Amino acid sequence: MHEETTFQNGVESNMPQWSDYTTGERIKVLRGRDVRQSDLAEMTGLSVVTIQKAEQDKQLSLPTLLKIADALGVDTSVILGQQAPRRAMEHDDRSMMRALSQAVHDTAAGILPTTIEDVTETGMRTAVDRCWDLYWAGDYMQAGVLCGPLIAQASVHLRERSVGEQAEGWSLLSDAHRLAAYVANLMGARDLAYAAIGHAQAAAERSADELLPALVSSGRSWVYLRDARLPEALSLAEKAALDIEPQFSTATPERLTVYGSHINFAAVVASRMGDKDRAGDFLSQSHATGARMGQEHKAHGTSFGPVTATTQAVGINIALGQTAKAIALVNDIRDVSQLTQAARNRYAMDKALAQADAKLWDASLDTLEEALTRAPQWARHQALPGVIVQKIGRASTARLRRVSQLIGVRPGVDGFPPATNKTAL
Template identity: 25%
Template sequence: MIPEERREFGAQIAGLRKQRGMTQEELAAAIGRTSSWLSQVERGVQPVNRLDVLRRLADGLGVSLQNLRPDVPSVASASESEADDEIANDLDQARLVISGHPAPDVLLSPPSSPQAINIDDLRAAVENVWDLTHASRYADLSTVIGPLVPRLERAARTAPESEQSDVWLLLSRTYQALSAAFVRQDEPDAAWLAADRAISSAERSGEALHVFASIFRLVQAFVRLKHLDQGEHAAATAVSALRQHISDATARPEALSILGSMHLALALVYARSGNRTGAREEIKKAGEVAARLGEDRNDFNLEFGPTNTQIQAVSIAVELGDAGEAIDIGQGITSDDLSVERRARLAMDLGRAYAQRRQSGEALAYLLDAESLAPELIHTHVEARNAIRELILIAGRSASPELRALAERADAQP
C-alpha cells in the first residue's frame, strides 16, 4: 500500500511538470535522473527524502523548495541538529564559490600597495579543508570553503611578492580538495572546474609536482564524467613525463607517490572501459612503485603506498566483476592508519563485491560499516546506492529492516 502523502506529493510533481509543459523525459534530464525514476515518484512508488534531490526537483520545476515541501525547514530556522541532517551531502555553497571569477573586485580596484597576510593562518585553514575532505564531512567543507576561496584568491593577487608563491600553492591545494570532494559527491562537472583551477594555481606557485597532483584530480573527474579518452590521455601523458623525470637510482618519495597514483588512475580508466589487461597491468605497475616507496605516505593528500594500492586493487576487481578476487584481497588489508574516507571506501567496495556474489548478509554488514565511518559517502556514491538497490531486489519482501532502513537513508529504493 502506497502512503497517501507519497501519492499526493507525486501528484503535485506531475501537476507542476505539466503546468510547465515538460515531459517526464525532459524534467528527468534536467535534474539528472531517469524518466522511470520520475515516473515512480509521480505515482508515489518512489519516496524522495534527501534534501539535495528535493532541491533539484524544485529547481527543475521552477518553484521554491518550501513550495514543493512546506515541511522542509530552512537552514536558518532549523535547530542545529535538524540543519545538520538536512544539509548533509550539500556542496551547493562550494559550487557557487567556483562560479564566475573568484575575485572580481580586485580586478576592478587593485590595491595601490601589497596587502599583509597571515600565511600561517591560511595554511591552517587549508589543512582543515583537507581534514574535512578525508573525513567525508562535505556539508562542513562547503561551509568552510565559502569564505576561504575568495580570501585565498585575493591574497594570491595582493600579497607581497615574497609570499605570493606560497599563497598560490595553498590555493591549488584547496582546489584539489574541492575537486576530490566533488568527485566523491558525484558532481564531476564541478570537480573538473576545480581541478583545472588547481592546475593553474599550482603552476603559478612554481611547484611542478602539485601540477601533477592536480592532474590526478582531473582524471578522477573525467572518469566520473565517462570521458574515458580524456582521462586516459591526461594520466598517460603525466606518467610519461614523470617516468622521464624520475631517476632509476634515486627519486623523491613525493614524485613516486604521484607516479604510483597516476598508475592507479589509469587502472580505473581501463577498468571502466572494459580493458582488463590494461587495468591489471597498471595495478601491477602501481604495486611496483609502492614497493619502491616502501611505506604508506600521504604526499599531496593522495595516501599512496602499499596499503592504498591494495585498496584500489579491490576497487578495480569489483569494477571488473571479479568479486572473489576483490574479497580475497580486501580481507587481507589492514587499513587502520589510513583516513576515514579510505577505510570507508574499502568497506563499501567489499559490500559491492559481496552483493555481486549475492551474499546479502555480508554485503549489508560491510555497507553498514562503511556508512558508520562516512555516511555521506555511502548516501551519495552511485555504485554504493546501486548495490543497495540490488540487495533490495534480491531480498524482495524478505528484505530485513536494517536493509530497508539503509535504502531509505541512501534514497536507494528500486
C-alpha cells in the same frame, strides 16, 4: 587521490522517474526529514497554509514557486520535474554547494570580500591541510563549507604579495580550487567541478611546485571519469603519472605518494574501460610503488602506500569482472588501519560488492551494515550501497530492510529501490 569507487552502475530498476511525481511530492522530497513545513514557511516568508497547499498540489503561484526554490537551493525546473535533483542532496548540501559555487566564480572574477584580512603562508597552509583532512575523513559537507572561505582567503593572500613572492600563494590557491572541484564532483555538480579544476590548473602552472600541475591534471581526469569521458580520462591520467614518474632509488616519499596515487587511478580508469592488460600494467606499477614506500604516506592532498595499492586492487578487479581475484585479495587483507577514514569506507564498499558478486550474501550484508553504521553521512554521497542492496535483494530479503534504512535515502529519487507507492514519500 580521489574518493572513487571502481564499479560502473549499470543496474536496471523499475523505479519511478523524478518527473513521475507531482510538484507537491517533489517539494516534500526536497524538503526532506530535517526541514518541517513550519521551517520552510519561515525560510520563505510564506504561511504554513501556503506550504501545505503547495505540497498537496492545491495551489502554487509563480512567486511562491520562486521563494520555495530559493529556500531549498534548487532551480525551479527541479521542483517542476523538468530536471532531476542530484542524488543524496539534502537542503544543507544544496546550501553548501550554492555558497561554494559563488566563491569559485566570484574569486575568479576578482570579486573578493572586503572583510577578509591577510594571513601568513603558514596559517594558509594549515587551513588547506585542515580542509584536506576533513575531505579524507569523509566529511564532504564540512570540507565544502570551509572550502568557499578558503578560496577567498587564498585569493586575498595572493593579492597582498608582490609578483616575485606569489609562487606559494598560487600553490595555495590551486589547492583550494582543486578541493572545491573534488567536492563538486562528488556532489554531481559537474559544471562547477570543471570550472574549479580549470582555475586550479591555471594557478598550478604559476606556482613553483613541479608536482602540482600533474595533481590537477589527475583531478581533471577524475571529472572526466564521472562525466563518462573514459578515453580522455585514461589518456590524461596516464600522462599525469608519466610526467612525474620517479627514479625509485632517489625518489622522496612525497613524490612516490603522488606518483603511486596517479598510477593507481590510471588503473581504475582502465578497468572501467575493460582494458585488462593496461589495468594490469598500472596495478603492477602501483604495487611496486607501495612496496618501495613500505607504509602509507600523505602529501599534497592525497595519500598512498602498500595498503592503498592492495585495497584499490579489489575494486579494480571487480570492475574487470574478476570476482575470484577480488575475493582472494579481500581474504588476504588483514589491517586497513593505516588508511584514511574515507579510504576505509571505500574499501568496505568494494569488499561488500565482491562478496555480493560471489553470492556471499550474509557476508556482504555484514560488511555493508558495518560500514553504513560507521559512516552514515559518507554513505549518503555514494551510489554503491544501493547497487549492493539491489544485488543482494535478488536472492535474500531477510535483513535488507534494516540495511536500506541505514542507507537513509528517498525512495525513487536517489537511485535505490522505491517505495511501493508514492504516498510513502
